[in-house]
Amino acid sequence: MRVLIISDTHRSMSIYRDLVEQWAPLDMVIHCGDVEGDEYTVAQAVDCPVEIVQGNNDFFSDLPRERQLTIGKYRVFVTHGHQYYVSTGHEFLAREAAARGMDIVMYGHTHRPVIEKIGSVLVMNPGSLTYPRQSNRKASYIIMEMDQSEEPEFQIHYI
DSSP: OEEEEEOOOTTOOHHHHHHHHHHOSOSEEEEOSOOTTOHHHHHHTOSSOEEEOOOTTOTTOOSOSEEEEEETTEEEEEEOSGGGTGGGOSHHHHHHHHHTTOSEEEOOSSOOOEEEEETTEEEEEOOOSSSOOSTTOOOEEEEEEEOTTOOEEEEEEEO
8 A cells, every 4th residue: 555645735736746646556645734725636636545634724625624544454643733733843733643542643734744653643744845844945745655464654755
């Protein structure tokens, strides 16, 4: 299984289209918000399930604010993160995910990629494909790959 995890595309879809082509076939795409009206473009570019949550810039959107998914044997909480104070750190979000019985939490908003284990929860942010804010200022995303044993591997990629 291969999952493309992205966030904060802010109406810029060219890099996303390139990633879809590069990583095909994909089994799922997860967008952690701030798609700004391009949710149909995200969904139409792939032939697999697409999960998108609403970000703080997704005005007038009917996207859900958060999702709870099952990927393999893992319970996954997806949110943009702005409602969980992620600009000051992701510990509060990790506690919320643990309280909900989640194994993994994926979020966006900060435009900074991270993969970190906090307690029992794996916390991850793919960064931004459009406006990266980490020190190297490179667009970033995460690929999740899972083999037959359902043990996932996550890797941050930079463009």
